[in-house]
Amino acid sequence: MTHPGDEALLHDSFARARAHAFYRDHFAGVDDHRTAPATDKAVLKPHLDRFAPGSEPRGVYLVRSGGSTSTPLVFPVDIGENHAQRHALASTLLAEGLFDARTVALNLFGYADLYRTAAILDDLLERCTATSLPMSAHARYEDILAAARRFMPTHLLGTPSKLQLFAEFLSTTGARLEIPQLLYAGEPLPANAVERFAQSFGTRDFWSLYGGAETGIWAWSDASRKPGLFRILPQVVVEVMSPDSEGFGELAVTNGYRRRFPVFRYLVGDVGRLVEGEGTRLLELRGRNARSFLLAEQHFDLPLFAxxxxxxxxxxxxxxQGEQGGDRLELLLVDPAGNCSTDAAAARLAQLMRDVGPRVGFDVRRVTMAMLHLDPVTAKAPLIADLRR
Known part of the structure; x- marks a missing residue:
C-alpha cells in the first residue's frame, strides 16, 4: 500500500539505485520502479565488502549493522544526508514531546566496533537541546547508578535486554530510581518488563524508535498509548511485500534522504503492516521474519546455525528470558543416533555469541522430537521459537 506522493519518491530512488554500482547488476534490465525486485544484504554484501572510503571524493559516515559476527555489514552514508535525516527526526521528536530542553537522558545504548547506537542518540539529544549522560551499555552498573543519583535523569535509554539486567542489579542491591520516561530500541519490549521497569526505574511513559544501519532511524512510537504502532518519517516509504490476509508481510524500506548511497526497497527483516490512524499511515510491527532473530541488539540469520x-x-x-532478566538461547538437537557433538556445537555457538557477551546465556542440548516447541496455529515445530513474551 503506497500513497500517490510515494510514487515520485520511489521513482527517483529507483533511478538513483539503478545507476549506482551497488545495485547495477541487481536491477539490470529493469526499467520501472513498480516492477523492480526488493533488495537485501545479500545484494549489497559483495559491494560493501570491497568498499574503500579512502577512494571516495569526500568522507562518509560508516555504521555497522547489528548483524551476527559472521554477517555484519558496514554501510556508508553521506554525512550531509545523514545529518538531514537526523535533523528531521529530532524536529519530530521535539514536536511529539519525547525530548525537550529540560531532558536529562541516561544513555545505555551500545557503542563498539562501528556499532554506534549510543552516539546516534547522543546526537539526537543535542539536536533537541537536551542533556545526555553517555554512560553506554558497557559501563559498570555501579557507575550507572552513581550517575543516575548524581544527575537525576528524566529519561532512561537502552535496549530492553540491557535495561532488564540493570533492573536486576537494582533489585539485588535494594536500590530504586525515579526516571519517569524510558526510550527503548533494537528489540521488542517484553510484556513482563513493563511492570518491572516501573518498579525499578519509576517508569511512567514508554517510547520506542525504529530503524537500522541500512536505513537510519525513521520511525517512532508512543509505546504507552499506542504500543506497536509507529509513525513514519517523511521522505521514507515503507512497502509491505506479499501481504497475507491480515495485511502483514515483510517490510521493504526506501529512504529518500539517502541519495549518494541509495536505499531502495530494502528488506529490513521484519514483518508488519500499514494501518490508517489519526489521518496518517502507521506501521504496526509483528516481529522478525522466520529466517532470523534479534538478540541483544544483534540480528542473527538462521543459516549460521545449521x-x-x-x-x-x-x-x-x-x-x-533468563532468570537474571537477560535473554537466553538454547540450541536443541534431535539426534538419537548421536551424530552431533554437543561440546563441539557449544564451542561454535560460543564463537557466534561472542559479540553479545555476558548479556545472553546459551546452551546446547540433545532432546527428543516431543520436546520441541510447536506453533499453536500450525502445530509445526519452527526452526526459531521466540518464547520471550
Whole structure:
C-alpha cells in the first residue's frame, strides 16, 4: 500500500539505485520502479565488502549493522544526508514531546566496533537541546547508578535486554530510581518488563524508535498509548511485500534522504503492516521474519546455525528470558543416533555469541522430537521459537 506522493519518491530512488554500482547488476534490465525486485544484504554484501572510503571524493559516515559476527555489514552514508535525516527526526521528536530542553537522558545504548547506537542518540539529544549522560551499555552498573543519583535523569535509554539486567542489579542491591520516561530500541519490549521497569526505574511513559544501519532511524512510537504502532518519517516509504490476509508481510524500506548511497526497497527483516490512524499511515510491527532473530541488539540469520546441527534429524533455536532478566538461547538437537557433538556445537555457538557477551546465556542440548516447541496455529515445530513474551 503506497500513497500517490510515494510514487515520485520511489521513482527517483529507483533511478538513483539503478545507476549506482551497488545495485547495477541487481536491477539490470529493469526499467520501472513498480516492477523492480526488493533488495537485501545479500545484494549489497559483495559491494560493501570491497568498499574503500579512502577512494571516495569526500568522507562518509560508516555504521555497522547489528548483524551476527559472521554477517555484519558496514554501510556508508553521506554525512550531509545523514545529518538531514537526523535533523528531521529530532524536529519530530521535539514536536511529539519525547525530548525537550529540560531532558536529562541516561544513555545505555551500545557503542563498539562501528556499532554506534549510543552516539546516534547522543546526537539526537543535542539536536533537541537536551542533556545526555553517555554512560553506554558497557559501563559498570555501579557507575550507572552513581550517575543516575548524581544527575537525576528524566529519561532512561537502552535496549530492553540491557535495561532488564540493570533492573536486576537494582533489585539485588535494594536500590530504586525515579526516571519517569524510558526510550527503548533494537528489540521488542517484553510484556513482563513493563511492570518491572516501573518498579525499578519509576517508569511512567514508554517510547520506542525504529530503524537500522541500512536505513537510519525513521520511525517512532508512543509505546504507552499506542504500543506497536509507529509513525513514519517523511521522505521514507515503507512497502509491505506479499501481504497475507491480515495485511502483514515483510517490510521493504526506501529512504529518500539517502541519495549518494541509495536505499531502495530494502528488506529490513521484519514483518508488519500499514494501518490508517489519526489521518496518517502507521506501521504496526509483528516481529522478525522466520529466517532470523534479534538478540541483544544483534540480528542473527538462521543459516549460521545449521552447520552446528549437521547430522541431527532436526533442530530448533529457542529464545527465552533468563532468570537474571537477560535473554537466553538454547540450541536443541534431535539426534538419537548421536551424530552431533554437543561440546563441539557449544564451542561454535560460543564463537557466534561472542559479540553479545555476558548479556545472553546459551546452551546446547540433545532432546527428543516431543520436546520441541510447536506453533499453536500450525502445530509445526519452527526452526526459531521466540518464547520471550
Amino acid at each position: 552447520p552446528l546441527a549437521a547430522g541431527a534429524e532436526a533442530f530448533q533455536i529457542q529464545l527465552r
